Every structure is written in structure tokens, then in C-alpha cells.
Amino acid sequence: MGAMRKRIGAVLACIAAVGASAIAAAPATASVEQDCGVFVDTGETICVPRGEDLHAAVLEQTGQVVVDAAAPSARSSSADGIEAGVAATYLLARLYDGTSYSGSYWDLYGSSSCVSGQWMGNANISFQDRASSMRGYSNCKVKVYEHTNYGGASYGYYSYSSSISSTMNNKASSVRVSG
Numbered sequence: 001m002g003a004m005r006k007r008i009g010a011v012l013a014c015i016a017a018v019g020a021s022a023i024a025a026a027p028a029t030a031s032v033e034q035d036c037g038v039f040v041d042t043g044e045t046i047c048v049p050r051g052e053d054l055h056a057a058v059l060e061q062t063g064q065v066v067v068d069a070a071a072p073s074a075r076s077s078s079a080d081g082i083e084a085g086v087a088a089t090y091l092l093a094r095l096y097d098g099t100s101y102s103g104s105y106w107d108l109y110g111s112s113s114c115v116s117g118q119w120m121g122n123a124n125i126s127f128q129d130r131a132s133s134m135r136g137y138s139n140c141k142v143k144v145y146e147h148t149n150y151g152g153a154s155y156g157y158y159s160y161s162s163s164i165s166s167t168m169n170n171k172a173s174s175v176r177v178s179g
């Protein structure tokens, strides 16, 4: 575990260096050019330039395979595909900049899939005021809030929504997931 932590630190330092040069090139719009994922348990965030494979980056940086079975069907096939002994992290929710699950996205990862009726976790969204559609994964439902720390107007819980209601479109700043 210590070795893994060290390795993650080294990779993150490398990513930070890469990020710095990217930000220098386009300071105002750096966040628009990335897809990002956040671990609900630790707050660790991993981003890749738009169009690159975010889940491959998660595997490379954390050693964890992302299980990303879309709710509600075909859940077991993806989980079964993981080799024994390989650590897994579960995609719980994905928020999209565009309607109909298009454009840049923001992932939330957790240590297990959602259990029906149980609250799973929450996070503030670095992808602020952009979500226009959303989808739950790993049996999760998603609720978005207007403000950070789950304040203001809200929308959810839903397994998926191809078009977030006009009152909450491009306004979500925090998210909760539940089974």
C-alpha cells in the first residue's frame, strides 16, 4: 500500500506538471477542455484532456478498474469482466455538459455499487453550473443541487435524465447519490 501511495504521488506530481503547462496555454477555459472524475470517499480528482480515456487514466493513476455499468441493466457483465485480484472502483454518476448525455462530463466514483434505499455519498462539483443531463451507474440514482453543500433548488433522485429541468439546467453545484 505504501508503495502504491508513493506511486500515485509521483503520477499526480507528473499530472500537475502537465496540467500547469495546459493551463498556461489556455487559462480561462482550462476546465472546459477536460473530463474529470472525483472519488467520493477521498475527494481525489483525476482529469484528462477532452477526448482522452478518463477511465484508463484512473487505472494508471490508482490501479483501479472503473466498473461503469449503466443503470439499470447489464450490471453484472461488466463486473464479471474484472480479473480476480484487480481493485475496482465504481462509477456512481456521470453529469454531462450537453443534453442527451453529450459533451464534457464529470464522474463520481465510489468503493461499491449502490444498494437500494441506501444513501451512498455526496460531493461538490468542480464541473459547476454546467450539467444538462445526468446518468446513474452501478444501481445509483442521482440528485443535483443548485448550491455547494446541497443547498438551494434540487433535481432528483433519478436513474437518468437526458434533459435536466430548466430550473436546474446549467446550475448544479453539488450532487448526492443513493440506491
Ligand SMILES: [Ca+2]
Binding pocket: 096, 097, 098, 129, 130, 131, 132, 170
Ligand atoms: Ca450544460
